[in-house]
Each structure stands twice: as structure tokens, then as C-alpha cells.
Amino acid sequence: MPWSRNIKPAGGNADPAAADSQPSVTATPIRSSSSIKPRCGTCILRPHCLPAGLAPEQLRKFENMVQQFATLKPGEHLFRVGDNFHSLYAVRSGCLKTCAVDPNGREHVLNFHFVGEIIGIDAIFPEQHFADAIALVESSVCHLPYRAISQFAREVPELQVQLVRALSRHVFSMTSISGDFSADERLAAFLVMVGARNRLAGGSATEMQLAMSRQDIANYLRLATETVSRILARFQKSGLLRANRRQITLLNPDGLYAIAECMNPYSRCGINRRRADGGTTRN
Amino acid sequence: MPWSRNIKPAGGNADPAAADSQPSVTATPIRSSSSIKPRCGTCILRPHCLPAGLAPEQLRKFENMVQQFATLKPGEHLFRVGDNFHSLYAVRSGCLKTCAVDPNGREHVLNFHFVGEIIGIDAIFPEQHFADAIALVESSVCHLPYRAISQFAREVPELQVQLVRALSRHVFSMTSISGDFSADERLAAFLVMVGARNRLAGGSATEMQLAMSRQDIANYLRLATETVSRILARFQKSGLLRANRRQITLLNPDGLYAIAECMNPYSRCGINRRRADGGTTRN
DNA sequence: CGACAGCTTGAGTCATTTCAATCGTTGTGG
DNA sequence: CCACAACGATTGAAATGACTCAAGCTGTCG
Numbered sequence A, B: 001m002p003w004s005r006n007i008k009p010a011g012g013n014a015d016p017a018a019a020d021s022q023p024s025v026t027a028t029p030i031r032s033s034s035s036i037k038p039r040c041g042t043c044i045l046r047p048h049c050l051p052a053g054l055a056p057e058q059l060r061k062f063e064n065m066v067q068q069f070a071t072l073k074p075g076e077h078l079f080r081v082g083d084n085f086h087s088l089y090a091v092r093s094g095c096l097k098t099c100a101v102d103p104n105g106r107e108h109v110l111n112f113h114f115v116g117e118i119i120g121i122d123a124i125f126p127e128q129h130f131a132d133a134i135a136l137v138e139s140s141v142c143h144l145p146y147r148a149i150s151q152f153a154r155e156v157p158e159l160q161v162q163l164v165r166a167l168s169r170h171v172f173s174m175t176s177i178s179g180d181f182s183a184d185e186r187l188a189a190f191l192v193m194v195g196a197r198n199r200l201a202g203g204s205a206t207e208m209q210l211a212m213s214r215q216d217i218a219n220y221l222r223l224a225t226e227t228v229s230r231i232l233a234r235f236q237k238s239g240l241l242r243a244n245r246r247q248i249t250l251l252n253p254d255g256l257y258a259i260a261e262c263m264n265p266y267s268r269c270g271i272n273r274r275r276a277d278g279g280t281t282r283n
Numbered sequence C: 001c002g003a004c005a006g007c008t009t010g011a012g013t014c015a016t017t018t019c020a021a022t023c024g025t026t027g028t029g030g
Numbered sequence D: 001c002c003a004c005a006a007c008g009a010t011t012g013a014a015a016t017g018a019c020t021c022a023a024g025c026t027g028t029c030g
Helices: A056-065 A146-155 A157-177 A183-200 A214-221 A225-237 A253-263 B056-065 B146-155 B157-177 B183-200 B214-221 B225-237 B253-263
Strands: A068-072 A077-079 A087-093 A096-101 A107-113 A132-135 A139-145 A207-209 A241-244 A247-250 B068-072 B077-079 B087-093 B096-101 B107-113 B132-135 B139-145 B207-209 B241-244 B247-250
Touching (some): A056 A146, A056 A157, A096 A214, A107 A214, A146 A157, A146 B157, A157 B146, A157 B157, A183 A214, A183 A225, A183 A247, A183 A253, A214 A225, B056 B146, B096 B214, B183 B207, B183 B214, B183 B247, B183 B253
Antiparallel strands (some): A068 A139, A087 A139, A096 A107, A241 A247, B087 B139, B096 B107, B207 B247, B241 B247
16 A cells, blocks of 8 residues: 655745745745746647637736746645635646545545646635645646636636536546556556647657656556556567656557557447547547 | 456346337437426525526526426436437436446446436537436436526526536546545445435435445446445444345444545545535435 | 665465356236 | 246355565666
């Protein structure tokens, strides 16, 4: 059992001077590149982000609501369990995990958040965070104050639609991994998914540098770390991939896809739809 | 591949009884008690449903959009994989499951939908159903045409808020069961949850008639049917409950709650918040 | 270089599954 | 009304996928 949680000293490297807009007790150590305002208009991620489909002048207004542009070092928290919810975050670069430690001390990784993805939508309802959000590598996020966004959405139906779609997509994507699948299937699906998300972020779908440790992968897939290692070794032996530490090359994406196929929601019906979710894009 | 799983023929429990009233291959067989219009204003479920918090005249308008009031016999489909999404449904009485059969023939129960809960929100994004919705017992649902609801939400912020909250709550509640927990923990949590939902629907939290079979429970909890049986027997032997077929009495809810506690998101932080989600209400 | 953290590999164990047989209910037809 | 079929639930025994424990390996960093 992995009691050994990486309690990375968030304080050690934090620049205390950097824009501390939160004097609260549980102060979230956001290192903000302060004055840099994100420009949604020129952001390559816009089609995948909340302001997708906004008209120019709405977009400008939206941009003005994006208050901060935080940079996080590996291991730094974006927010913590118990923090009040007041903002959504969009990953601009890097990768984060949301995770929670249960009373028995087991860490559960709820999700990985790749470039272009929204963090925090599960906190809208309880109005409080029930997970920690931790950067896995140097990452930057846009800060979308929810009250303002929500208010703005009342005037701009297009934004409303995007918000609801983002939520629905999230539910949709969760249904796959929550299912009953073997370790092989889950890991194969994970790799294919990371490849797809990697490509969305402008990289390769088959050549990637994982942001997360074996332990994180295991905690996400409900496996033991050793099991992840072993399956990777087996996949490698059968020529499906090459794995060296966090450097992974998918040599036979179709083979992996075949193993993972049962987790693809789209394969459940006769639809040959464009794989919109990215969760299972082949190659 | 050693990963032989329970290849439970989808036909096995598909709808042996209900195959009656559906000659069509894909048509949604809604048995409508036609003319009966639901009255949200007098519905005891309103606080838990979408129109929660609407002002009187908005409520009347909302009522008018609720087009149908369908009744389903056990085993009947509300919708099927591949159906176009055009409506959300609110469970008025009874209980339904949403489930999908993967390419290997394994059935995955995605969710159970109890009285007062919304069905279909995961289809908003893909605009298509990727699951079957099947009544477990005689059930009735309100029919909420999404286009109209969505349009109406643009004018009525309160409704918009409710929609987003419902989605966020759904995400929130999914995070528990998707975690890595033992069979005992998952089953205990399941029973506590059913009790809580049963009470919300006006019944008892400890005395209940399950709507679902052991097989359905197993497919939901990622267990084998036999395992569910065995754990129930063990719980019974240790005085936690009394189980006879689908009739379950929780004799020691606190004991069950203690086992299930690790799955309670609220217990992850120091919060002694009113257990709003119902997922883990004690007794 | 040494310490450390993350990763890998092996061996034994355990929780859960699979296979198989039985039991109790419920519904059906004679 | 009873026999019988059918189905869901239960129980036992054996098999196994994944875990735990433990040791060794590899790369990184001070």
C-alpha cells in the first residue's frame, strides 16, 4: 500500500514575494508571473477551452476576466482539499494531477489535467475543493474566476453552452476508466489517451515524455506501482512500445488500441464518428 | 490472454420480460401515460430536481416544457445506445440503470438512477447516448426536452445554475466509486448510499427493497455476482444487516458507514458539513 | 562520490474470480 | 392444485490476476 505519498515541500522553492493575493491560512502557493495577462485571442488552445466559439468582442471581455496566469513548479499545489472554490483553471502548459488521500492513507489520483483542460469543475457543486491539485512538471494555468465567468455566461449563451459541454464531456470521459477492465486494458487505454492528448497539445501521439510517475499512474488506474512496471515491461517485450523511465514510444499504436478498445465508448455503437473526445484517438 | 472475464451474455438479462412492446430495432419504446402532465409545482421532488429554486411564473413555464410523462415496465428501455440525444429525464418513481456492453460482451452498469435524479446529462456533450437506460422496476420519468430547457436557461439564470450544479454534482459523486477500494468498502458504501437515496425519496434509510439484481450491483461495483452474495452473507453474519433477496435491512448503519467511510469525499477534509450529496448520509 | 528517489524484477500471498452445484421463488401449464 | 421449468441467489472449491514484500537497479543531484 502506497502510504508513501510524495509530500513535496511546496514552500521550499516558492518565491514568497511573488504576488501573494491570498493571505489565508491554507494559502495556496501560487507563483504568479504577475503582470502577464493571457491572451485568449491568440491562444492555440482556444478551440478546446471555455471561450471556444465566442465572438471577438465577447472574447475581449472574457480575456479581461482571466485574472491571473500562475506558474507552478513540480510538486506545487494549485489548490488543496478544503480550499474554498472560487475559480476554474485552464492548463496552459505542463500537466497537473488532482488527487485525494482517503482516511486509510491511500492516495487516489482522480484525474490528470493536460494542456487545454479545465480543472475544478467538480468543485462547483460543493463550492469547495475535495481534492488537491498538484503540478507534475513545471506548469502554467489560467485563472478563471467562477463568479465572473458564471455571471458573464448569463449574458453570453455561447459560453453557457461551453460550460455545460465541458462538464458533460468530463462525465463522459469518466465513465470509461470507472468501468471494470483488466490492468492491461486500463494501461493500454491510458497510454493511447496520453498520446492523443499529447497530440492535441501540439506534440506527437506516439512519442512522449510522461509527466507523471509510475506511482501516479498506478494510483490513477487503481493498480500497484509494480504492476504498472510489469505490464510496461510485457508490452515492451511484445513490441507494443518502448519505455525508458518516463520516455515512452508507442511502436504499435494499433496493437495498444486493440487492447484498449473495450474502453472506448464510441466503439459501443455502430458509430464511426470522429473521435471527438481524444480519449481514444488511434495513433 | 489470461484476462478471461465474466462474459455475461448481454442477452441474459437484457430484457427478456420487456421485449414485448418493442417491435422496432432502435425506436425508443416510451410507454406514455400520455395526457398526464407532471406538475412541478406540487412535486415533492422539486427541491432535488432541475426546477429547484425557480420563481412561480418561471416554474409554470418550465412545467409547460415538460412534455411527456412516461411509464416504463421492468426491463423496458428509456433509450438505447446510439439514440440521438434530445432530452433529459427526471425519475419520478421507480429506479433505472444506465449500462453499456463493451466489445468483449461485458456489461458495465454506469449508474443507478433513483427518484429525483436526472438521467442523460452525460449525453449532452456527445449529443448521442452511449448507454442504455433500462427500468429496473416499474418506473415513471418526466421528459425534459433539452433544446427547450437549454433555451429557457438562457433567460433564467437560476435554471442555468441548477443545470451546472447537477452536472458538477454528478462528476463529484462519480469520483468516489471510480476510486480504488476493496469489495467490502464498495458494497458497504453502496448500501449506505441506497439507504440515503431511499430516504430522500420518502422511504426509510435502513429498510429497503432493492430495485436491482445482484448481477446489476456487481456490474456496477466491478465485482462478480458471487462476491456480492458472499459479502452480503458475511455482513449478515457479523450483524451489520439482514438480507433476504432484495429485501435489505441495515441493522448497524454506523458499522457499515465505518467500512464505507473511506469513500466519503467529505471525510477527506476537516469539514463537518451537512452531507449534502446524500451519498454517505449516516442512518 | 554517495545518497536518494524512482523504477524494475522476483517470489510468495491474498482477494476476488471462475467454475460448478444447489437451493429457493416465481410463474406456467396441465 | 401440483409438477415443473426457469431464473436469481447462494455456497463451495479451485484458479488466478494483481498485490505485497523485498531486493536490486539506474539515474539524478548536492
